Amino acid sequence: MTQPLPRPWLSRYEAGVPQTFVPSSLTLPQLLERAASKYPDRTALSFIGAKTSYRQLWQDAGRFAAALQKMGVQKGDRVSIMLPNMPQFVVAFYGTLLAGAVAVNTSPMYTPSELEHQLTDSGSETLVMLDTFYPRYAEIAARVPVKRVLVTGVQDALPFPKSLLYPLKARKDGTWVKVPYGERTLSLTKVVASQAPNPQPVPISADDVALLQYTGGTTGVPKGAMLTHRNLVANCEQARGWMTDLRDGQEVTLAAIPFFHVYGMTVAMNLSILIGATVALVPNPRDLKMVLSQITASGATLFPGVPTLYNAINNHPDTPKHDLTCIRACISGSAPLLLETARRFKEITGGANLVEGYGLTEASPCTHTNPIFGAQKEGSIGLPMPGVDAVVVDDSGQPVQPGEVGELWVAGPMIMKGYWQRPDETAKTLREAFGHTWLMTGDMATMDEDGYFRIVDRKKDLIIAGGFNIYPREVEEALMTHPAVLEAAAVGLPDEYRGESVHAVVALKPGQSATEADLIAHCKGLLSAYKVPRSVEFRTELPKTAAMKILRRQLAQEAKAARGSTKASA
Template identity: 75%
Template sequence: MERPWLAHYEPGVPRDFTPSGGVLPDLLRRSAEAYADREALTFLGRATTYRRLWQDARRFAVALQNLGVRPGERVSVMLPNCPQFVVSFYGALLAGATVVNTSPLYVASELEHQLLDSGSETLILLDAFYPRYQQIAARVPVKRVIVTGIQDALPFPKNVLYPLKARREGTWVDVRAGGSVFHFGSLVRSQAPSPQVVTIWPDDVALLQYTGGTTGVPKGAMLTHGNLVANAEQARAWMTDLREGQEVTLAAIPFFHVYGMTVAMNLSVLIGATIALVPNPRDVRMVLSQISASKATLFPGVPTLYNAINNHPDTPKHDLTTIRACISGSAPLLLETARRFRALTGGANLVEGYGLTEASPITHTNPIFGDQREGSIGLPMPGVDALVVGEDGEPVVSGEVGELWVAGPNVMKGYWNCEGETAKALREAHGRTWLLTGDLAVMDEDGYFRVVDRKKDLIIAGGYNVYPREVEEVLMTHPAVLEAAAVGLPDAYRGESVHAALALRPGMTATAAEITAHCRAHLSPYKVPRTVEFRADLPKTAVGKVLRRQLAQEARERMEATPAAS
């Protein structure tokens, strides 16, 4: 097939890319050998060397094996960005397990669905999240719970002061070990770093990363060791000026998000970078202080975070000029956001990329130093092929709109226990296995791609996927709601925000505040509607399907008309 994008690769980016075929624990082992005394992690004043990180991962693997975790078992990790996440991830993989990334933002019902669907028998979580697990413990297959706290990773005297502060604020959760509950720190400290050797193959599933795709039903994308290693290596190949053993990555984007896991964690471990961990990316003051304290050189993120830094009153107090490169993912990057961020950092290269959970996730990005085209998601990464395909399944000519298909070593194995959905997402054609993105795109004659319409009905709020069906199902549990639809509206800060359109049952009333309060009790905060619209009925097709696109268009028109009217 023709690959016009190759002619626009920067010097040093390989035109022919072959992944190493390694497995994820090898990344950490090699960096521990090459950079044993270099700081691998920094966390609020405490540093961990690569030697220590490798030892702790092996100790944790021994602990899991002693607890009965066997190769292929699923281990759910529900942690923010902290040293325990990195140890848990690589330790579980060393034991031969499959990690299940579990969002700390999940409410109890969301956590229950994922534990049931994945069949996870081991759950690693922060003590503050334990009450959510207790609500569903009797209904899920979890046999062992490993609990840790932020204080476990803090230096003295912060580790002593943190519990006192949490108790004073009423946020402390006291979880006692016993029975099926274990303390993370005790497990790691009590083991020798000598796990039973487990043979791991590149085609083994390393990660179940849950995504709703376009259906709204969360499914676990099976990402193999080979997929995830390949995508980290593709990112390294793209960033031609990376300095092995010298970079500092500001890890604010969550590791439980596959973009954060690949670019902020796995890529950093691959190149022996120091990872400056930020447990709460919403705390912009903390993000700013960690950039200046760590002298971060790489800053992967999402547009919401860059925009927050652009507009925060404390930004001028911090030195951001050490940042050299940033790839923005998960949502469209506004041109003004990129322009202002570059000015604040003295010219850091902030470029937009594109990807999907099912592709580990990066498939396209703009050149770091070369021709960065406004409004474009850039060029396919090394080793990625891309087609724009018409309704007949054949490629269209450049400049024409079609569905974007991608293929490469980073494309998932399939969906966990969802053969039907896998068959819809993956297709054999033109001698390759293609991932059908569901996005409508255009490729120009130089091989730059532009997405012209997003996955049907998907809302991306602050970099997080929001699937309308999830929101609508909660809305429909309100006793006054007869019909409900959730759509995305433009939001200068989040990229998009959730808008709910409702028709109420005859004779019943409800307020917007009541609806949002109901949603907060059942949904993660970023999924809660920011605006609520009440209508006599919802527009539908002839077969009764709600016209979300029409609702979104009408709401956008009202937004645009309101300022003019005032």
């Protein structure tokens, strides 16, 4: 019999957080149906002045499901959704699942070639997209399996007279696209309006695949993680158990983190529907003025986000003009939360609890987070959430001692079924051991005696200089304490003597100045000599994913290319 692994974190749970966890067998459509039954007249979605009640949202999802069925969409068929955070996304997502189909989250930032890969790999025959994105699809239409495209626009979700004025503004801004509607390209709004909200019942199991969520592809070709209804609902229930002070039917979630990103989809959309919250939709998280105005206009109480978003708010010139004290809790995910970012955000919001969490696409995604009100350990990702098992192992797959660095493995009801049509990749990522199916995260971590985990860094991002292991996050933490630094990333560059050397890429705050020598000197006071950057590159902005995660690997490739061209010219 397998000896159970220790769970020291259970003794550190806040009062009210369940020590044991059994996921329900609810499907995602049942979450929405239940919310519509309990809170029919409560605003489910708020979008630039337009409001959708839970009753209306449930009916619209039913109409969309009926429309898909009328077009021939069967159980298990894939429906790609390429939309920003807007009411149509939520309708399309839940309607797809209600029809028994599988949603495929598709980034609005995809290039035509990236879109072609995902549509082909997923076998999507239906694509729901924003009119602005249509030209990218048109480039690849002849090479993908898509049979029908349902197109919508921002104006379709706006109240009168904004619905009439928006196209005029889009034409003025040069963003208006004339879509060639026809037999295969249809208006989403007209299609939904033509249906009654009563699709044909489809038997849906909690173990059916609900979503193909493609990984970012930073380690190779993007793969579709197969996430089941049970995976996604369980993760919402785990988060609900962790946040002990959530008030069902009363919260307002500021949804700036994109829904097509697994973190935004689970924590901003699905969790909100689980608790009957109002979701204040922000279609573009880079529009900081809109983010700030929506916080105050909606009275947002929950604000899930990513470190770069919180950091941008900390440093935006309009932030002092807004009262952000309505925010009670924020869980930061997707990337490491630097200490300075958390400290300053808490200061400007009058004490909002901004805590670091951790997760992966393959885990639906949340696995760890710091206690909202209990003991938080700076720099840690906190404790495993209810129902999550976690262990740090050495290269042979054996648990290491507390405080020792190893690879983090996680297990629980939120772990994916596998990668879509890639059993070889699944076998490399999921492993049976200690009585569980483990997701091998590829992240280097430690666990202390209390069960708090720290991510040291990605295995593949490790910088090895002169035989010493250097974790980029540690260097970035040091850079971020400099008063002039807005954003920072540390990467490794080839070094003939050391093997690799640390190269820093930074963006400075508006109106601030610093030289390479200034930042290197600053780091010398905080880091061991071998960790100090040997070179510093200045940029106005660091490249980021659609979810505002800094593209460290892209920076490394560009820095290597620049160094190579410099040597060649010399």
